[in-house]
Amino acid sequence: MDPAHTQAGHQVRTDWGPTGAAAIADGADVAVVVDVLSFTTTVTVAVERDIAVHPFGWHDQRAEAYAEELDATLAVGRFEALERPGSVSLSPASLTGVAGVDRLVLPSPNGSTISAALAASGATVVAACLRNAPAVAGWLRPRLDAGAVVAVVPAGERWADGTLRPAAEDLWGAGAVLAGLEERGFSPESRLARAAYRAVAGDLTGELTACAGAQELIGKGFAADVAVAAGHGGSRVVPVLVRGAFVAG
Numbered sequence: 284m285d286p287a288h289t290q291a292g293h294q295v296r297t298d299w300g301p302t303g304a305a306a307i308a309d310g311a312d313v314a315v316v317v318d319v320l321s322f323t324t325t326v327t328v329a330v331e332r333d334i335a336v337h338p339f340g341w342h343d344q345r346a347e348a349y350a351e352e353l354d355a356t357l358a359v360g361r362f363e364a365l366e367r368p369g370s371v372s373l374s375p376a377s378l379t380g381v382a383g384v385d386r387l388v389l390p391s392p393n394g395s396t397i398s399a400a401l402a403a404s405g406a407t408v409v410a411a412c413l414r415n416a417p418a419v420a421g422w423l424r425p426r427l428d429a430g431a432v433v434a435v436v437p438a439g440e441r442w443a444d445g446t447l448r449p450a451a452e453d454l455w456g457a458g459a460v461l462a463g464l465e466e467r468g469f470s471p472e473s474r475l476a477r478a479a480y481r482a483v484a485g486d487l488t489g490e491l492t493a494c495a496g497a498q499e500l501i502g503k504g505f506a507a508d509v510a511v512a513a514g515h516g517g518s519r520v521v522p523v524l525v526r527g528a529f530v531a532g
Contacts, residue, residue, distance in 0.1 A: 294427065294468025297435045297457060297476050300447045304397050304436040305404075311434040313426060314406040315419060317456040318394030318438035320496045323410040323522075324512045325375040326394075326529050329387055330410075330520045332378065335528040337388045338395035346390050355386035361505060376507035386528070393438040398524060406434065408524035409532065411460050413452075413487070414511075415518040420463025422521045422532060427464065435460060435473065440496060451494040452512070455480045455487070459515065488513040 288306045290296035296307040308314050317323055326336045337355060339346050350357035356371055364372035371377055371384060373391060389395060394410070401408045411419040423433060437453035458480025461473055469477075483490040491497055497509045523532030 290470045290472065293470035293473070294431075295433050295435065295461070295464065295473045296470050297437070297461070297472040299437055299449055300393070300439045301397050301400055302447075304401055304434065307434040307436070308401055308404040308406055310432055311404070311406045312431040313409060313423065314401040314404070314434045314436060315409045315411045315423070315457075315460060316394050316398050316401065316436050316438060317411050317453050317460070318391065318397075319412050319452040319456040319491075319512050320450070320500060321373055321375050321508055321512065322389070322391040322394030322398075322438065323456070324412040324414060324508075325373055325378060325389065326410040326522050327412050327415045327518050327520055328375045328378045328511065329389075330522040330529055330531050331518055332381070332384075333531075334378070334381075334384050335386045335530050336522070337386065337528045338398045338524070339388050339390045340396055340399070342392075343390065346388055350388040353386055353388065355388050356384045358387055358389045361503075365504075374505060374508050375511040376505070379511070392441060397436055397438055398529075401434075401436070402524050402527075410522040410524075410529055411435075411456060413456050413459055413491070413513065413515045415520055415522075416456060416459035417463050417516050418519045418521050419460050423460070423464060427467065435476065437476065450496050451479075452491055452496050455483055455491070459484075487515055
C-alpha cells in the first residue's frame with residue numbers, strides 16, 4: 284500500500300470499508316466504525332438496553348457455537364426473524380422490545396467484520412451512527428485534546444460481485460461525528476465527510492429515507508429500521524469494544 288493512503292500526518296483520518304480501515308488504522312489510537320443501516324445502529328440500541336454485543340463474521344458457521352460458549356443470544360437474519368416472533372436480528376427495531384437478553388452475538392457483513400479487524404490493530408474501537416453521533420463526538424474531544432489519533436471508517440455496503448459500494452448514510456454518519464469536533468488535524472477526506480453531513484443536516488430524516496440503502500430496506504418491509512436509524516442525537520450511549528464485546532464506554 285502506498286504510504287500516502289494511510290493519511291499519516293493527520294490526527295483525524297477517514298476512509299471506506301475494511302481496506303480503508305486497515306490503511307488509516309496504522310498508528311491510530313481510536314477507530315470509529317460507522318454502519319448506519321444497520322450494524323452500528325443496532326449495536327447502539329442494544330447497548331442502550333444494557334446488552335453486550337459481540338461482533339461476528341457474516342455467514343460464519345462458527346457463530347452458533349460461539350454464542351453457546353458465551354451463553355449469549357445469536358442474532359438471526361432479518362427475514363428469519365419475521366418467521367420467529369420475538370427473535371433478535373440485525374434489525375435495530377427488533378431490539379426495541381426485546382427482554383431477557385444480556386449478551387448478543389451479532390453477525391454483519393460490513394460493520395462487524397471491520398470492528399473485529401480494527402480491534403486486532405490495537406486501536407480502541409467505537410461504534411457510531413446518527414443516533415449517537417453527538418455523544419461519540421463528546422467522548423472523542425478530550426482524547427483528541429490529549430493527542431490521540433482518530434480513524435473514522437464509514438463501512439459502506441457490498442455490490443453483488445463483492446466490491447465496495449460507498450453508502451451515503453455511512454458518509455453522513457461519519458460526518459455527523461466529525462461535525463461535533465473542532466477542526467484540528469482533519470484530513471481532506473474527513474472534511475469531505477463533514478461537508479456531506481452538513482449538506483443534508485437540515486432534512487436528515489428525509490434524505491436518509493430517500494437514499495438507496497434505506498429504500499432497499501423499506502422495499503423489503505423494514506421501514507421501522509430506517510426510522511430508528513434516523514433518530515439523530517437520540518442516544519447518549521458510546522459503545523466501546525472491550526474484550527470482544529461492545530459495552531457502554
